[in-house]
Amino acid sequence: MEVDKEEVKSFNELGIIDALVEACETLGWKNPSKIQAEAIPHALEGKDLIGLAQTGSGKTGAFALPILQALLKNERRVPFFACVLSPTRELAIQIAEQFEALGSGIGVRCAVLVGGVDMVQQTLALGKRPDIVVGTPGRLVDHLSNTKGFSLRTLKYLVLDEADRLLNEDFEKSLNEILDVIPRERRTYLFSATMTQKVRKLQRACLRNPVKIEASSKYSTVDTLKQQYCFVPAMYKDCYLVYILTEMSGCTSMVFTRTCDSTRFLALVLRNLGLRSIPISGQMSQSKRLGALNKFKAGECNILICTDVASRGLDIPSVDMVINYDIPTNSKDYIHRVGRTARAGRSGVAISLINQYEVEWYLQIEKLIGKELPEFPSREVEVLLLLERVTEAKRISQMKIKESGLKRRNGRGDDGNDEEVERHLGIEGKKKFKKSRK
Incomplete structure (x- = not known):
C-alpha cells in the first residue's frame, strides 16, 4: 500500500481510529511524520517492518500506534501483548511514556524493565499483568529467568x-x-538509524517477508541543521568551549565528551564559571541520570554534558545546539549526536571542536556526510582572554573531585607538556588540516 506523504492530511487517513487520533492531537502531533505515514498502513495490514529513519523522525509513533490499535481490536485482552527492546534505560523509559500518553484514553498499562532499578519494584509491576513491556535486553532476560509467573508466551508484537x-x-x-x-x-518491527550487516542478519532470522521503509538517505543530517567546525589547540580546548557557550548564551546545549569522567569534570568547570551545566553518563545511577535529564528538560540547567549514552533516542525537543567537545572515533556516532538538535523541522546548530590529534576522525565525518563544513568564526585573542578564569575554574574542579574521592582522568591540558610546544603543534596542525581539505 503506497502512501504519498504530501497527500496525508491526518492520522485518520492512515487508518488510525478516532480514540488514538485524539491522543495524537493531545501530544501535539498534527500530521504524521514521513516514517509514520509510510510505516503505519503496512503495520495495520499485519506486515513485519524494517524502518530506517534518522533520529528524531517520529519512529516511536510509527510502531506504537499500530500496536495500540491492535490491542484495542483484540477482543480478549491478553497481558504482555507487546514487547519493545531498547539499548538504553532512558530510551526505554521514554518509549513507555509515549505508549502511556497515546493509550491514556484506553487504559494501557506499561512496565519498564531496565537495570539500575530495584528488581522487586519491577516484579510488582509485572504482577499487574501490563499490556506493554519495554526494557533493555539484559534486564528482560533476568526477569524471564527469575520472576515467577512471568513469560512472553502471549506476545503478539516484538519491536527492536x-x-x-x-x-x-x-x-x-x-x-x-x-x-x-x-x-x-x-x-516484528525492526527500527534502525543505519542498515548494518548485523541488522540484515537479524532481519533474515526473525522477520517474515518484511516491508522495508527508508525515510531518509543512509547517513544524513537534516537540512535545518547548521554544522560548523572550530579548530582548537588541544591545550586551549576548554577556553574555546566556554567561548562558544558564552557567545551562544541563552541556547539550550548538549556537549558530548568521550568519557564519563570528562562529563563530571567539565560540568564542574562550567558551574564554577557561572554556567548552568549538569552531567549525564552511564556511570551514574538510574535515578541520578533521570534527575539530570529532568532538570535539563525543565530548563533548570541549559547545558547537558554527556557521553554517547545520550546521543540516541532521547527526545529533548528544545535543544538549540550540540557541541562535540570530543570528536567521536566512530563517524556514524556524529550523525546520532547532532540529531539531538534540529528535530521535527526546527533549526539547530552543531559545532565540532577539532584539535591537532583529531583531524583524521573529523575528515572521516565529512566524508560520511558528503560535505565540507564551514568554520565557526572565532578569534584566538578573544578566546585567550578567558584563559585565566578557565584555568582557575579547572583547578578548583580538580580539587573538588580529589576531595570527593572520585576517580578522575588527568587529560585537560595539564599533562606536563611545554606550553610553547603545544601551541606550535596546534598552529601546525591547523595548517595541515586546511591543506588536507584542498
Missing part, C-alpha cells in the same frame, strides 16, 4: 528499536535468549 545498537556484543547473547523463548507467530 535502535536495532543497530542492540546487535553489539553487549546485547547479542541476551537478545538471542529472548528470541528463543517468544512465540514464532508474532509481528
Whole structure:
C-alpha cells in the first residue's frame, strides 16, 4: 500500500481510529511524520517492518500506534501483548511514556524493565499483568529467568528499536535468549538509524517477508541543521568551549565528551564559571541520570554534558545546539549526536571542536556526510582572554573531585607538556588540516 506523504492530511487517513487520533492531537502531533505515514498502513495490514529513519523522525509513533490499535481490536485482552527492546534505560523509559500518553484514553498499562532499578519494584509491576513491556535486553532476560509467573508466551508484537545498537556484543547473547523463548507467530518491527550487516542478519532470522521503509538517505543530517567546525589547540580546548557557550548564551546545549569522567569534570568547570551545566553518563545511577535529564528538560540547567549514552533516542525537543567537545572515533556516532538538535523541522546548530590529534576522525565525518563544513568564526585573542578564569575554574574542579574521592582522568591540558610546544603543534596542525581539505 503506497502512501504519498504530501497527500496525508491526518492520522485518520492512515487508518488510525478516532480514540488514538485524539491522543495524537493531545501530544501535539498534527500530521504524521514521513516514517509514520509510510510505516503505519503496512503495520495495520499485519506486515513485519524494517524502518530506517534518522533520529528524531517520529519512529516511536510509527510502531506504537499500530500496536495500540491492535490491542484495542483484540477482543480478549491478553497481558504482555507487546514487547519493545531498547539499548538504553532512558530510551526505554521514554518509549513507555509515549505508549502511556497515546493509550491514556484506553487504559494501557506499561512496565519498564531496565537495570539500575530495584528488581522487586519491577516484579510488582509485572504482577499487574501490563499490556506493554519495554526494557533493555539484559534486564528482560533476568526477569524471564527469575520472576515467577512471568513469560512472553502471549506476545503478539516484538519491536527492536535502535536495532543497530542492540546487535553489539553487549546485547547479542541476551537478545538471542529472548528470541528463543517468544512465540514464532508474532509481528516484528525492526527500527534502525543505519542498515548494518548485523541488522540484515537479524532481519533474515526473525522477520517474515518484511516491508522495508527508508525515510531518509543512509547517513544524513537534516537540512535545518547548521554544522560548523572550530579548530582548537588541544591545550586551549576548554577556553574555546566556554567561548562558544558564552557567545551562544541563552541556547539550550548538549556537549558530548568521550568519557564519563570528562562529563563530571567539565560540568564542574562550567558551574564554577557561572554556567548552568549538569552531567549525564552511564556511570551514574538510574535515578541520578533521570534527575539530570529532568532538570535539563525543565530548563533548570541549559547545558547537558554527556557521553554517547545520550546521543540516541532521547527526545529533548528544545535543544538549540550540540557541541562535540570530543570528536567521536566512530563517524556514524556524529550523525546520532547532532540529531539531538534540529528535530521535527526546527533549526539547530552543531559545532565540532577539532584539535591537532583529531583531524583524521573529523575528515572521516565529512566524508560520511558528503560535505565540507564551514568554520565557526572565532578569534584566538578573544578566546585567550578567558584563559585565566578557565584555568582557575579547572583547578578548583580538580580539587573538588580529589576531595570527593572520585576517580578522575588527568587529560585537560595539564599533562606536563611545554606550553610553547603545544601551541606550535596546534598552529601546525591547523595548517595541515586546511591543506588536507584542498
